[in-house]
Amino acid sequence: MSRFSERHVIIVGGGASGVLLAYQLLQQAHSNVRVTLIEKRPEVGRGLAYHTGNADHLLNVRAANMSALPEDPDHFWRWLSSHEHGQQLCPDPFCFVPRRLYGDYIASLIAPFLAEDDGARRLTIIRGECVAVSEGASGVTVSLADGTRQLGDVAVLATGHDAAVPRSAWHADPWISPSVPGFSQDATVLILGTGLTMADYVLSLLRAGHRGPIVAMSRRGLMAKGHRRIAPCKISEDEIPFGAPGSTLLRWFRQRIAAHVADGGDWRGVIDAIRPFSHRLWHELPQSSKRSFLEHARAWWDVHRHRMAPEVEARIATAIADGQLRIAAAKLVKIDGGSVAGRAHYRRRGRSEIETLEVGAVIDCTGIVRDPRATANPAVRSLFDQGLARCDPLRIGIEVTADCAVVGADGTPSQRLFAIGPLTRAAFWEIIAIPDIRSQCAALANRLVQAQPIEVPPREAPALAAAPDHQVAI
Structure with missing residues (x-):
């Protein structure tokens, strides 16, 4: 491959952000970019947000605002209207469709590139886990868990949300079906967090026939508000x-x-x-x-x-009115217990005494890992270990420039390493929803397609970080 006639972009993460970027890179008529998309899940385009098979899990943005293409705001609505069950699921643009269906839409964006001979040459999907990303004088090296490596000109991290890992045998993962050892349908379930993930998990419990009490706890006890058929006002x-x-x-x-x-x-x-x-x-x-x-x-x-779909809001309100779901403004102090059940010790907001709740399962729905250095993602950790990335001062994301270039430990922006989506929230904050990510991906794609060949020395990692022994020039 000649780097001067074709640029190879490796995207680490095949969720919505990664697929949107791949589409933007490939759809340009005169693009000289070849894309490798690396995703550890069986399907691309889903990530954490859109992999759910529960039809009760709905988008929290109306269909009219969910186009993947910033230049074509009705793209998703047209796709939905032509879908076999589209009109039944979504009679007008205000509707909120199942997230699984939206994952189908995202995956459909790159399907033509896989079906055509030229497209297949320009797009490669590798199903595996990226464990390291390194930067050399003439390119980047992306290492996979199976020992293979991909060599390219540019690497883009699109790893999405970094979910918290369950902390014990009786903690359940909110991103999979509600099932843990000894989890009885009559048991009390404690949910940590009262946001949108909590609402989804309550719907999962109800769909699975759970009969026991559900207690959702957060520091302030705040729940997401519901959407209404309201148009934005005009603010200049x-x-x-x-x-x-x-x-x-x-x-x-x-x-x-x-x-x-x-x-x-x-x-x-x-x-x-x-x-x-x-x-x-x-x-x-x-x-x-x-x-x-x-x-x-x-x-x-x-x-x-970040509001709930009206249908979700109504079901949560019913569960509260029926007494099955209780929202508590409290702070968890500690959890102890055996392999079947546990005791949650907590303090209500504004009180000093500690109360105890017997629970059959504890589900952490507090959201994502907010300190990027606490990540369980080996690809992101590898950048920190090599000094190729650093946290922002507020420790809510990795530091990037306005055009998504990853900033190294020495403060130098890379010309080969980029990041998109939730990883970049330190710079952009509102970068977790499709309407924001689609514009970010389009802008970065334009930069990468139009960029001149890169001829720069590699950034030196700090002395305490061992230089990777697998950098290969391309």
Whole structure:
């Protein structure tokens, strides 16, 4: 392969982010890019978000906003309308479809490239686990768990959310079916976290016929709000106080909502109107305000910004009204017990005494691993070990530039290593939903397709990190 006539991009992660980037790289008529997509799951396009087979697990964004293509906002709606059961599942663009079906849509984007001779030459899918990524003078090396290596010009990490690992034999994984040893349908189930993952898991329990009590616990006991048929209000860019301290921005935001509600509007219209400006707002927010937001306001923002489908909201409300589901504002102190059941010791918000709850299973739905250095992903760890990546100061993601280049331990942005999706939330914050990720992927694809051949020396890793012995020039 001549690097000057064809550029080889290796994408680590075949979930939605990885597939969207692969599609954007390949669909350009004059693209000279060849793509290798590495995914450890049996299917591409799903990741954690869209692998579920539970029809009760719905998207939390209406179909009208879920196009994978920023230049074609009706693309998903047209695909859905032509689907065998599309009209039945989704009679109008406001609907919320099963996440599994959306995974089918994402996978369909790259299907033509696998079906055509030329496309198959330009796109390779490897099913395996990436355990290391390294950077050399003339390319990148991606090492897999089976001992094989892929050599390329550029590597892009699209590893998505890093889910927490169950901590004991009686902890259940919220991302699979609700089943652990000794898990009785009459047992009390404790769910840690009260967000969207909790709602999905409650639906899984109910679908499986669970009869016992369900207690969902979080620090503030906040649940996601529900969607309504509300259009965004109009907010112009020049009226937003970009760069102001968090207190000033919060005051402006509250006043804007109050004025909109006074005019007969809904607070959701203001939240949705802010969305196109969220990246700039986060980028220009002072560092001290970012830290304060994460500590004090993040939970409130999340429950208003990331909302439940109306159908999900209704079922959760019914479970609460029936007394089967209880939401508690409390902090878990510790869990102990045997292999069949456990005792959860917790303290209610505003109280000092410790209470105990006998549970048959504990499910951690607090979300993703937030400190990237605590990741269980060996590919990401390998970058830290070599000094090829570093955490951002707030420790919520790896540090990247505005064009997604990974920043090394010495502060130098790479010209060969990039990241997209949730890994980049430190730079972009609102980068976990398709409407945001699709634009990020399109912008990075344009950069990689138009870029000139790279001729740069490799970045030196810190002395404490051993240089990888498998770098191969290409």
